[in-house]
Amino acid sequence: MxxxxxxxxxxxxxxxxxxxxxxxxxxxxxxxxxxxxxxxxxxxxxxxxxxxxxxxxxxxxxxxxxxxxxxxxxxxxxxxxxxxxxxxxxxxxxxxxxxxxxxxxxxxxxxxxxxxxxxxxxxxxxxxxxxxxxxxxxxxxxxxxxxxxxxxxxxPPWERYPCVVARNAGHFAPFSWYRWQRFHLAARDLIGAAAAVGDHEEREALRTRARVCAGYADHFLQDSFAAGHLINKMQVMQWYAEWLAGSRFPVPDRGQLAALTVRAQPYLHGPGHYRPRPAGDGTDRLLPARDPGTPPVTDPQAALEAATAGERMLGSGVKGNDHSERSVAFARYRTFLASSVAQSAAGVLHGYFNKRSLVVSAGQDGSRYRAWGDWSMLAGAEGAGRAADAAALSRQAITDLLERGETAVSSRKIFELFPDHVEQDGVLLDLPSWHETYLRGRCATDFFRRRSTQLTRAFLTVTFRRLGALDPAG
Structure with missing residues (x-):
């Protein structure tokens, strides 16, 4: 895109x-x-x-x-x-x-x-x-x-392009919503900090950092309006790991991938992220819902950039009965993300829906429109316009703050524009329901079985099994 x-x-x-x-x-x-x-x-x-x-x-x-x-x-x-x-x-x-x-x-x-x-x-x-x-x-x-x-x-090896791609589930809904919000709000905070600084050079340095943060954030906002980015990449990879475990194909790291299915590790794909809740800190920030006893899972990039090993493990969402089991699961999580075969399955769906489009809405009562995606955004005026509206609001908020120190555009107002429902057979489904009632079955009966998918799997198995080390710990 x-x-x-x-x-x-x-x-x-x-x-x-x-x-x-x-x-x-x-x-x-x-x-x-x-x-x-x-x-x-x-x-x-x-x-x-x-x-x-x-x-x-x-x-x-x-x-x-x-x-x-x-x-x-x-x-x-x-x-x-x-x-x-x-x-x-x-x-x-x-x-x-x-x-x-x-x-x-x-x-x-x-x-x-x-x-x-x-x-x-x-x-x-x-x-x-x-x-x-x-x-x-x-x-x-x-x-x-x-x-x-x-x-x-x-x-560093973990910051080279293939490894950045391996961690990029944050570019797909619902993780993309929060990654946009995180850096958009960071930009707002930096502008506020700059206003309190007397030194001109230091103030301008903070304002430049804010603008970079805001520009970085808007990438994830724009991704959130692309049809191919409405798939939950981590969940699709987990489904593929389960499907491969039941196949006879030679698969690199088969045993490690099989231990990362949705049934074995239900939190990796961030199911609570579909249910935003107010942060309760007096701001308009939204947080993912968390059921009692569940980890505060984040997207893989956010998880692996955490400061300590414990925080990285917690952010990944892996579960286990004790620290030793969680450590083993986390090592498998790294292998899972680095697997070019597991990653390829999400690429199949990403390309399919970007090309074919989806009818979507923001909220159950939102107006429906057709969203296209990477390489096809301009195939529909309304979908392209909705993405442009949200992007313009995000830029306006930052420009207002830079020029006047205040804005009427709240981050929550922008967040609530993200499409979170998909029409399937005339019925509007929230994204989790669409994944479970339609997408999962379609993966098993169609996408994972396609000749092109199998040829890609075979090619990667022979030529490029792993994308590399995903963080300094390997």
Whole structure:
């Protein structure tokens, strides 16, 4: 969903709706492509004032670690490549520049294709990697080339691209709702802290951190409106582990995967996250519901970035009768996340629903609309517009706070826009019910049995069994 993130972070909702109705005629996609071309022409010497004058409404900032200028729309893309806002802010230019230029090159191609324009010339943007020109194989090339880039730049193994992907269940509902909220509220807090600082340089540093946090957060907001991101990635992986355990196929780490089924480990996929509750601390923050005796499970990225081993184990949601059993379960959890075979099952569903769409609503009584997804967002004006509305509100709240120190846009108001119901056979189901009454059976009888799924499993079993170490502990 790279170019879609850029569009949602760069354009107002009316322009997004117009582009969905007429991608070629609206001019928005051509303008976005021209902006990326201008940014990529000489990335080390971008004139922010000129960019803002040439493209009214586009917000830019200079990242402190690399000195590179990015737009907010580009910030919205980078959580696919970095684990935390601080990693984006402090990434050295030797690592960030090839990523940024490659993403720009790929997005220029996709924006032009979607707008019905001829492809750009073969000349590569300065510093870009080759994979954007690989066509249908670009995503595969991206994985291998970014992994090598991370190695060359001395990036810790657990922060290289394949491992960031392995932990990315936070990009899927319901985890994505809370990951957006966490960093959006962190941005608000940083703006408040900056207002109390007298030193100009320190104040501006805090405001820049806030803007990076907010841009990072909005990636997860935008993901929450994509049809393929309404699947619970962890739950689908657990179902696949159960299905593989009953098959005769050779499967790497079969025994460890079989111990991570929903029945054996019912909390890994965050069932309480579907039931938001007020935090009760005087703020409008929402927390996942927790039944007595259940762990405070988080998404895998949040779990594995916790400060201590105990906190990481607790955040994963693994259960056991004692510390020893939980430690064994947590080791299996790491193996489960690192399994390219287990991960591939979620990729099948992600691609299917992004391409086919879903009819969704926010709440049981919300109006229904059709949501599309990665590579297909503009196939429906209402779905694209709803995502753009929420993204614009999130940006407005941060802009209000930066300019005036207050905003009428609450984080809860934005949170409640997330689609949490799906229409199936004319009936509106909440996401947990849709997973259990429709999706689980469809996985067992269709998605997991598809020839393409089996070929992918066989290929990964032979060539790329594990995505790597997921945290410093291995």
């Amino acid at each position: 790279s170019w879609e993130h850029f569009v949602l972070g760069s354009a107002d909702p009316a322009a997004v709706r117009a582009a969905a109705g007429d991608p070629a005629g609206s001019g928005l996609l051509a303008a976005c492509g021209a902006l990326l071309t201008a940014l990529g022409r000489d990335p080390g010497n971008v004139d922010e004032d000129r960019v803002r004058a040439s493209y009214p409404g586009v917000q830019t900032l200079r990242l402190p670690g690399s000195g590179l200028v990015v737009t907010v729309g580009e910030l919205n893309i980078l959580p696919d490549y970095f684990s935390r806002p601080a990693d984006v802010a402090q990434a050295p230019a030797r690592y960030l520049l090839p990523i940024l230029q490659s993403v720009r090159a790929w997005n220029i191609r996709e924006l032009r294709r979607t707008a019905g324009l001829p492809p750009p010339g073969r000349r590569r943007l300065a510093g870009a990697l080759p994979y954007p020109a690989f066509g249908a194989l670009a995503e595969i090339g991206e994985g291998f080339q970014l992994a090598r880039l991370g190695s060359r730049c001395g990036i």
